[in-house]
Amino acid sequence: MKFLIDHDGQKIHKSVFVNDHCMTNSKPSDWESLVEETALQSFTQKNYSYCVHCFQAYAG
Numbered sequence: 001m002k003f004l005i006d007h008d009g010q011k012i013h014k015s016v017f018v019n020d021h022c023m024t025n026s027k028p029s030d031w032e033s034l035v036e037e038t039a040l041q042s043f044t045q046k047n048y049s050y051c052v053h054c055f056q057a058y059a060g
């Protein structure tokens with residue numbers, strides 16, 4: 001699983017589920033790519049949130 005970090009919007013996206021709704025405020029080309037899920041912790045501790053469009057829409 002690869003994750004994308006949107007630093008401007010302080011959002012964490014799942015790369016495979018990124019859709020048009022994710023790109024309302026910024027583009028994936030501006031986002032940082034991460035492969036390690038464990039690396040996400042450092043961002044959630046900085047109040048980054050999981051994007052509802054690509055996390056909750058496909059949960060389960």
Ligand SMILES: [Zn+2]
Binds near residue numbers: 014052
């Ligand atoms: Zn998203």
